[in-house]
Amino acid sequence: MNFQSLKEEAFEANLALVRHGLVVFTWGNASARDFSQGVMAIKPSGVAYDKLRPADMVIVELESGQAVEPGGLNPSSDTPTHRCLYLAFEKVGGMVHTHSRQATAWAQAGRDLPCFGTTHADYFLGTIPCTAEMTAEEIMGGQGYEYNTGTVIVREFQQRQLAPLDMPAVLVRSHAPFVWGKNAAAAAHNAVVLEELAGMALNTLALSPQIPAISPALLTKHFKRKHGAGAYYGQKHTPATSTSA
């Protein structure tokens, strides 16, 4: 099996995070999923972005968590979180994790990110959830802290009955965001959007602390304008990652 194109996709998404200023040092990682082979390519752990090469991406089997290629680098320490989310969110083809400034502030504040405007509605069908706090058991035990981080996210989505591709991001309480999409490029794109939304929402609340979320009519109008059967945005060949205007 040849994983070169999968590694290229993961590599490009990792670089996109840097290019858009979402990562400091090595505080971020992106992965790309191969649906047919049941594997992902993910950033190696603790490698500086300016040293990163496509060949450094680590191929991991989603079910077992085993590295597929012998002698490779260690995968990101967040690999089990990516695995857990891919296994639960079966249509998700790309995943990123960052500690981007504004989104991380919301995660640290333990607050859901409401939809205050159409920029948000163009990408996320409603409130972006912040997870419950992880218990000492979840931090220490079970399948390990990183895998349990994924479990907490999945439980949040089940409880709120959210569809992963209608709500391609989550704020992990006291930690930072995980963001996904139909492929790795879309996941990185959505991570940039989330950071913009988090910053704008912070200032929105500074100006109007009691402002409610936008109306369901406006939310649905904008989301559907770009997603699903009735979408009329962009050119016929517009990629999934392109956006309002």
Added chain:
Amino acid sequence: MNFQSLKEEAFEANLALVRHGLVVFTWGNASARDFSQGVMAIKPSGVAYDKLRPADMVIVELESGQAVEPGGLNPSSDTPTHRCLYLAFEKVGGMVHTHSRQATAWAQAGRDLPCFGTTHADYFLGTIPCTAEMTAEEIMGGQGYEYNTGTVIVREFQQRQLAPLDMPAVLVRSHAPFVWGKNAAAAAHNAVVLEELAGMALNTLALSPQIPAISPALLTKHFKRKHGAGAYYGQKHTPATSTSA
């Protein structure tokens, strides 16, 4: 008819938005009006700025909304808003729409932007209005959401008796700003100014939540210093877009 110079004007204004950091991805668009021919050149929908060429600009008839040239790209999804505003604001020669961070926070907060200083007074003759919330009918029906967005703006200007060239911007509630001027370059220039004003006003309120708008005397003095018969700012050949100092 040859639309090359009109397309160049619209193209340059679109690039100016990017150069000044007002757009993320494709979240913005600029158009230029040809008064004599009753058309505008506008950015195509969902095309990345780094791929954009002057020839990609789409020529649209203002009255009918029809594309003038066969086989062109789809115009920006916000084209009907531009049309509606050009038809109502007959001296306006350029129009831009962005989701710039600070101005969008004010729009999301549903707040008018008061004139807190002379930077504001140099460009906008008073409070920059935020529109009323759009009703479900306006979102769903009539001539369509985008055209109705323009209608809501025009109604706001009529109710407040504002002259479009004395007040070349509006905050569309729960959405983002539309900004205009006597030509596309002036519209892009004013969009940069609005973003600066929005950020400075946010911090002004953080320091003095009850601060009132500046006095009518100071407002008029600064605006007239640069606009109208008594203007004495700049060199004899200074373009309309140049500014205080």
Added chain:
Amino acid sequence: MNFQSLKEEAFEANLALVRHGLVVFTWGNASARDFSQGVMAIKPSGVAYDKLRPADMVIVELESGQAVEPGGLNPSSDTPTHRCLYLAFEKVGGMVHTHSRQATAWAQAGRDLPCFGTTHADYFLGTIPCTAEMTAEEIMGGQGYEYNTGTVIVREFQQRQLAPLDMPAVLVRSHAPFVWGKNAAAAAHNAVVLEELAGMALNTLALSPQIPAISPALLTKHFKRKHGAGAYYGQKHTPATSTSA
């Protein structure tokens, strides 16, 4: 008389404002004074910085306000303010005006900028004053709005008994800062410092709304460490503009 070196000094200070991100478009100006000849070189009005050349600087006689060289460009519209301040502050050799984001927010908020830390104390011997509001008479009459702006600043300094070189900046209420120094380079340098202080003070108050100014002992220690007879900062040849560390 040859004003080339004076024009170079003013030109360099104007560019320094741009290089440090203090000006948007043409919202700023710097001047340099020639003590022996009683003139200043100042930026022309409304000329874009990227087009500016040293030869474009305008030589103005401080007493009369007359341009010295025939056929030159119009001087900055703020020229009378510079003149008024040079005439009142006789040891000041350089002057700048900007609408830098953070300092302008304080001016718009009508608040003095207290000394909250040693960064401030290294440059400004206490609270940076915000002027009184200008009256309609001061805006409309007397020697004109711009000259009266200077008069309001001078009056504020007289009332507070401030020494211009111990307090080389002021916040003009509802407008923006004027900043000066022993020469134009020092004035531009101090304008950068003021912008940093204004941003840090805003966040300081967000964290501790009731925080008092630092102690007189700490204020004096830091200011004297770098200014006056007992200064022991830097190398023997350190220029007046160099700073803590």
Added chain:
Amino acid sequence: MNFQSLKEEAFEANLALVRHGLVVFTWGNASARDFSQGVMAIKPSGVAYDKLRPADMVIVELESGQAVEPGGLNPSSDTPTHRCLYLAFEKVGGMVHTHSRQATAWAQAGRDLPCFGTTHADYFLGTIPCTAEMTAEEIMGGQGYEYNTGTVIVREFQQRQLAPLDMPAVLVRSHAPFVWGKNAAAAAHNAVVLEELAGMALNTLALSPQIPAISPALLTKHFKRKHGAGAYYGQKHTPATSTSA
């Protein structure tokens, strides 16, 4: 004795502060310690970073504070603070001081920086302390203001029973941060992290003013994931400065 490699290490750390945007003008300095020879290499006072060369670093004996090489530049005016901290914190190999915007705002506000998330926990084992205010005696007397600044820091660490390498930063009240690490590169790295944390914590409190620090379980989990015997982050050869993801 040849100090070239020590000077290189200090020089690189000084440049890292600039590259990461932590210093304005010359507001910062970094030093590197030679454990065997009992000396440090530190930035000269008031020299612009763009003029700085490795050979300009000043070698100072930690015990005596004497310059080792004849005819060198004056060391940073903060040299006695570095000395005091090296003498008290015997495993610390690198030290930096900056006036970085966000961290300085916390120091000016006189507030400890609580651990609000895992980004913080990856580097600092709990609350980053803000010192007590310095007394007039400490400012004026004893071994001098700069040495006493170090004394105040050391006392704070003794009172709170903090281990310098578990808590490699302090906020000096009304001043700014000092940050350290096992070597100069780690110290500069930690200074960048502190600035990120300070900004994220400010926004966290804006969103949730009453948010508590994270749980001891989560704090310990993240810190130990990267430090000490049980660390499993990164590649086998990962340097001490690399970080989460």
